Structures are given as C-alpha cells and as structure tokens.
Amino acid sequence: xxxxxxxxxxxxxxxxxxxxxxxxxxxxxxxxxxxxxxxxxxxxxxxxxxxxxxxxxxxxxxxxxxxxxxxxxxxxxxxxxxxxxxxxxxxxxxxxxxxxxxxxxxxxxxxxxxxxxxxxxxxxxxxxxxxxxxxxxxxxxxxxxxxxxxxxxxxxxxxxxxxxxxxxxxxxxxxxxxxxxxxxxxxxxxxxxxxxxxxxxxxxxxxxxxxxxxxxxxxxxxxxxxxxxxxxxxxxxxxxxxxxxxxxxxxxxxxxxxxxxxxxxxxxxxxxxxxxxxxxxxxxxxxxxxxxxxxxxxxxxxxxxxxxxxxxxxxxxxxxxxxxxxxxxxxxxxxxxxxxxxxxxxxxxxxxxxxxxxxxxxxxxxxxxxxxxxxxxxxxxxxxxxxxxxxxxxxxxxxxxxxxxxxxxxxxxxxxxxxxxxxxxxxxxxxxxxxxxxxxxxxxxxxxxxxxxxxxxxxxxxxxxxxxxxxxxxxxxxxxxxxxxxxxxxxxxxxxxxxxxxxxxxxxxxxxxxxxxxxxxxxxxxxxxxxxxxxxxxxxxxxxxxxxxxxxxxxxxxxxxxxxxxxxxxxxxxxxxxxxxxxxxxxxx
DNA sequence: AAGGGAGACTCAGAAAACTGGTA
DNA sequence: ATACCAGTTTTCTGAGTCTCCCT
Numbered sequence: 116x117x118x119x120x121x122x123x124x125x126x127x128x129x130x131x132x133x134x135x136x137x138x139x140x141x142x143x144x145x146x147x148x149x150x151x152x153x154x155x156x157x158x159x160x161x162x163x164x165x166x167x168x169x170x171x172x173x174x175x176x177x178x179x180x181x182x183x184x185x186x187x188x189x190x191x192x193x194x195x196x197x198x199x200x201x202x203x204x205x206x207x208x209x210x211x212x213x214x215x216x217x218x219x220x221x222x223x224x225x226x227x228x229x230x231x232x233x234x235x236x237x238x239x240x241x242x243x244x245x246x247x248x249x250x251x252x253x254x255x256x257x258x259x260x261x262x263x264x265x266x267x268x269x270x271x272x273x274x275x276x277x278x279x280x281x282x283x284x285x286x287x288x289x290x291x292x293x294x295x296x297x298x299x300x301x302x303x304x305x306x307x308x309x310x311x312x313x314x315x316x317x318x319x320x321x322x323x324x325x326x327x328x329x330x331x332x333x334x335x336x337x338x339x340x341x342x343x344x345x346x347x348x349x350x351x352x353x354x355x356x357x358x359x360x361x362x363x364x365x366x367x368x369x370x371x372x373x374x375x376x377x378x379x380x381x382x383x384x385x386x387x388x389x390x391x392x393x394x395x396x397x398x399x400x401x402x403x404x405x406x407x408x409x410x411x412x413x414x415x416x417x418x419x420x421x422x423x424x425x426x427x428x429x430x431x432x433x434x435x436x437x438x439x440x441x442x443x444x445x446x447x448x449x450x451x452x453x454x455x456x457x458x459x460x461x462x463x464x465x466x467x468x469x470x471x472x473x474x475x476x477x478x479x480x481x482x483x484x485x486x487x488x489x490x491x492x493x494x495x496x497x498x499x500x501x502x503x504x505x506x507x508x509x510x511x512x513x514x515x516x517x518x519x520x521x522x523x524x525x526x527x528x529x530x531x532x533x534x535x536x537x538x539x540x541x542x543x544x545x546x547x548x549x550x551x552x553x554x555x556x557x558x559x560x561x562x563x564x565x566x567x568x569x570x571x572x573x574x575x576x577x578x579x580x581x582x583x584x585x586x587x588x589x590x591x592x593x594x595x596x597x598x599x600x601x602x603x604x605x606x607x608x609x610x611x612x613x614x615x616x617x618x619x620x621x622x623x624x625x626x627x628x629x630x631x632x633x634x635x636x637x638x639x640x641x642x643x644x645x646x647x648x649x650x651x652x653x654x655x656x657x658x659x660x661x662x663x664x665x666x667x668x669x670x671x672x673x674x675x676x677x678x679x680x681x682x683x684x685x686x687x688x689x690x691x692x693x694x695x696x697x698x699x700x701x702x703x704x
Numbered sequence: 705a706a707g708g709g710a711g712a713c714t715c716a717g718a719a720a721a722c723t724g725g726t727a
Numbered sequence: 728a729t730a731c732c733a734g735t736t737t738t739c740t741g742a743g744t745c746t747c748c749c750t
Binding site for chain 1: 707710711712713714715716718
C-alpha cells in the first residue's frame with residue numbers, strides 16, 4: 116500500500132515536472148511574423164489518419180431473432196444490426212423516420228436471402244445484441260485499475276503517433292486524427308436522413324495533404340490512398356466525402372495550434388474593427404429603412420436583427436435534405452408575429468423559429484417603428500411559408516457588408532456583440548470588494564448574458580432538480596451549524612467575562628474564527644446555488660470558446676486578481692495561450 | 705455576370721470519459 | 728478502503744457560414 120502511494124506521488128511529481136518543462140519551451144507563435152495571404156504552411160508531415168477498428172463478428176451465443184426465430188446474419192448485415200442494437204434504449208430507435216431510413220439502408224447490405232426474409236423491422240429482435248454490448252461496457256467498467264492503466268497507456272501511445280503532426284518545424288496537436296467509424300447517422304431535430312447508414316471509410320476514400328518533401332503517410336497494408344496532394348493553401352491534413360449528406364470531412368489541427376489560434380485572434384481583431392465603425396453602419400442601415408428600393412429596405416431590417424438580436428445570417432438550404440431550420444435571411448412569414456400593442460408596448464415582434472441544431476429561438480422584441488412598418492409591408496399578401504426577405508440572401512448581404520468594412524460579414528456582428536456585451540457586463544457586475552466566489556459569479560453572469568443573447572441552450576441535466584435540492588439541503592445544514600457555533604461563541608464569551616484568563620480568551624477567538632469561516636462557506640454555497648439555478652438551460656461553453664475575446668477575460672482576471680485557472684480549464688488555457696500571454700490588465704476590446 | 709455548387713473552415717450540443725469527493 | 732455518483736472535461740461529428748470557381 117505504502118509503496119503504491121509513493122509511486123503515485125512520484126508519478127505526479129514527474130508529470131508535473133514534465134508539464135512545467137513543456138511550459139518553458141512553449142512556442143509563442145503570436146510573437147512571430149505571419150505568412151502572406153493564402154499560404155497556410157511551408158512544411159507539413161504527418162502519419163495519416165487512424166482508421167476505425169475492423170468489425171468483430173458476434174459469437175454464436177448472441178443471436179438476432181426475426182419473427183421469434185433466431186438467425187445468423189451475414190457479416191455485413193450483422194454489423195449494421197449491431198449499430199441499431201447498441202442504440203436500443205435511445206429515443207432515436209422509436210422514431211419512425213429513423214427506423215424507416217435504417218431499415219432501407221440495412222436491407223441494402225443484406226444478402227438477397229436475408230432481404231427476402233427480413234421485410235418488417237417490427238419483427239426484428241435486437242435484444243440479445245443490446246444486452247451483449249451493455250454487458251461488455253459493464254465488464255470494461257469493472258476491470259482492474261491495472262488493466263485500465265495499461266489500456267490508457269496504449270491509447271496514449273497511439274495518440275502520440277497519430278495525434279500530432281509537424282508543421283513548419285513545430286509539433287502540433289491534431290484535433291481529430293481518428294476517421295469517423297461507421298454507424299447510423301444521427302441528425303439534430305427532425306432530420307429527414309436520420310438513421311441512414313454511415314459507411315465505413317477506407318483509405319481509398321481518403322485524400323492526404325502534406326508536403327512534397329515530407330515522409331508521405333503510408334496507407335494500411337493492402338490499401339491505397341485516393342490521392343496525395345501537396346496544397347499549402349489549405350489547413351487540412353486529410354479529407355473524405357461522407358456518404359449520407361455528401362459533405363466533406365476533414366482532419367485538422369487542434370485549437371491550440373498556430374494555424375487555428377492565429378485565425379481566432381484575427382477574428383477578434385475584425386470584430387474590434389467593427390466596434391470602430393459600428394455607429395456609422397448603424398446610422399447607414401437606419402437610414403436605409405426608408406430606402407425607396409425594396410432590396411435595401413429588406414437588407415436594412417435584416418441587418419437590424421443581426422445586429423440587435425445577434426441572429427445568424429441564414430443561408431438557404433436544400434429542402435428535404437436537412438432539418439427545417441432558419442436564420443435571419445431565411446426567416447419565413449410563419450416565424451414572425453407582429454403585435455401593434457403587446458403588454459402596453461407598441462411595435463413588438465414575436466419570433467418563434469428553429470435555428471442552428473434545431474434550437475428554438477423564441478423572443479418578443481420591441482423594435483423601431485420603421486422596422487415594424489417595413490416588416491408589415493414585407494409580409495403583406497404572403498403565405499406563411501413564404502420568405503420574409505424575398506429580395507435578400509446571405510450572398511448579397513455579405514457583399515454589401517464587405518463594402519462597408521473590409522472583412523465584415525454577418526457573423527462578425529455576433530462576435531462583436533457577444534464580446535462587447537461581456538465587457539460591459541463585467542464592468543457593471545464585478546465588485547472589487549467581493550470575495551473570489553462572488554467575482555466568479557459575476558463573471559458567470561456576464562458570460563450568461565452573452566449565452567442568452569446568442570441563444571446558446573442545453574437540455575437541463577436530468578438530475579438537475581435533485582442536485583438543486585441537495586445543495587439547498589447543504590445550505591440549510593450550514594445555517595444550522597452557524598447558529599450552533601454562534602451560541603457556542605456566546606457562551607464562550609460569557610465564560611471569558613467571568614474567568615478572564617488566557618485559555619478562555621483563546622476559546623472565544625477560536626469560535627469567532629469558526630463562525631467567520633462557516634459564513635464564508637455559506638455564501639460560497641449560496642452563490643453556487645444561484646449560479647446553478649440561473650444556468651439550468653443555458654450553455655456557457657459555446658460563447659466562451661467561440662465568441663468572447665479571451666483578452667477581455669484575461670484582463671478581468673488580472674484586474675480583479677482572480678487566477679486564470681478559475682475561469683479557463685486546461686483546454687481553454689491552451690486554446691487561449693496567445694491571449695493569456697499578451698494581455699495586460701488595461702486591455703479594452 | 706448572376707447564380708449555383710463545391711470546398712473549407714467555424715461553431716454547436718450531446719455523449720463519452722474522467723475525476724475527485726463521499727457514503 | 729472502495730464503490731459510486733455527480734460534476735467537469737474531452738471527444739465527437741453534425742450544422743452552420745462564407746468563399747471561390749465554374750458555367
């Protein structure tokens with residue numbers, strides 16, 4: 116026992132030392148010049164992607180049943196059956212579209228004999244398959260520490276080999292070096308293609324991109340790459356086309372890489388440039404609200420929404436190929452309700468539509484009279500399924516924006532408004548006299564304001580109510596404890612008054628300190644409870660990672676003496692290393 | 705020369721994996 | 728101790744945005 120403990124300690128020390136060592140020779144790419152336009156790298160070498168493990172056929176004791184009869188499936192049909200069987204307790208498998216798509220695609224991989232026999236999914240019983248995989252997971256869970264450790268080491272070795280590349284003399288981490296394994300397509304929302312079979316990707320499907328003078332990745336034995344190219348105008352290392360939607364998939368670098376970091380930094384610099392001219396742009400589109408030209412007026416209203424509500428641009432999508440979702444330019448009449456008066460307010464627009472990832476956007480917004488008037492006009496004599504902005508698309512909107520400011524597109528408004536909101540909220544909410552916990556609550560609240568603006572939602576964790584109750588109970592317990600300690604303090608004081616000796620004084624001091632400590636703990640708990648409650652259905656991660664200029668956060672941490680580790684975890688610190696290194700406390704977005 | 709589609713990249717929430725505190 | 732659970736981090740891959748190139 117004792118030995119294992121020292122081993123552990125040693126290990127810890129070692130890994131700590133390792134980390135520190137790494138810290139020292141971290142590459143500060145942000146202090147270097149960058150390449151001319153379009154060139155992404157000079158040298159790129161990597162091992163190629165890691166393919167999904169081959170399918171392991173089921174043993175004969177795990178049987179699929181059709182119409183009550185056990186039957187052995189051909190290898191291909193069996194593999195696809197396991198995709199469905201594994202998911203049996205997922206809601207997807209009860210969805211009619213999912214089932215229909217799955218069944219169609221499944222039948223395609225069956226032998227003709229199987230196809231002839233298996234004609235009704237309702238007669239298929241995957242239960243044994245499901246149980247088999249559940250048990251397998253459980254077995255994995257309970258295996259010994261040592262076995263788990265070995266497995267982890269193996270994984271780590273693979274990651275070391277495939278998970279990194281050399282780019283321009285630096286070892287950079289790859290974000291997704293694993294090829295997506297085959298499975299059933301899971302769309303978001305009511306996706307017409309959910310349940311379709313996602314094929315296994317072969318080396319013959321994969322294009323490799325690297326330097327001509329690098330060690331070209333070797334395809335798995337007996338296989339060839341689809342193509343090897345040497346294109347340093349793009350950032351990806353490998354790509355393939357996915358069969359369900361015909362979309363391109365890429366292997367790219369981790370956010371901590373120079374390539375990604377530089378782009379991220381640039382994104383925020385563009386948003387800051389917008390800050391400098393946003394007043395002019397607002398004046399311009401406000402004037403355009405009254406333009407004689409219909410197109411300009413539609414554009415002005417759309418811009419008003421994009422700016423005020425941080426809506427996405429809203430590209431048009433191919434009907435029937437994806438879930439029916441919209442953004443600003445693709446809003447339809449059915450997504451908007453106009454209220455001349457609502458709760459004592461004039462000119463209220465009620466939005467109700469599904470945005471990206473089929474997340475519902477619902478908002479009642481007080482708008483300028485001219486905006487309201489225009490909308491009424493745009494929507495006149497239209498069907499619910501007609502576009503509100505029939506003269507507008509994201510192409511010409513962005514073209515217009517490009518003329519107002521170089522590099523300006525619709526999404527820059529989202530970045531700008533998100534970051535400026537964080538900055539303002541932090542200024543407003545932070546109390547420099549408050550405790551660290553209170554400061555962090557302020558930070559989270561500022562972050563939350565942004566998440567609300569950007570409509571970043573999550574489904575409340577299933578154990579949310581329970582966890583809320585638990586923390587409330589903790590608070591109650593703490594309060595009781597405080598009461599108790601206070602009365603103890605009181606009697607200690609009385610005792611001291613009588614005794615007047617050193618020992619009794621010490622007791623008083625001790626009790627005092629204890630009360631203080633307990634009260635600190637109480638506020639911490641209360642703050643935590645508030646934070647959690649307010650965060651029930653709000654997802655903070657997306658805005659933190661993609662919309663908020665990290666320099667605002669770093670400056671705030673410095674100004675209020677909050678350790679950066681309290682707001683950014685390890686991954687986030689890696690991604691934002693550039694900001695952490697370069698930002699002073701007086702940074703202003 | 706507008707319009708469409710391919711291509712390349714960012715952004716998105718769910719789910720899996722991990723971690724650390726506690727019964 | 729150890730098994731478990733809740734919270735946190737990491738992974739995964741789908742869903743957008745926007746550009747570029749072709750007709």
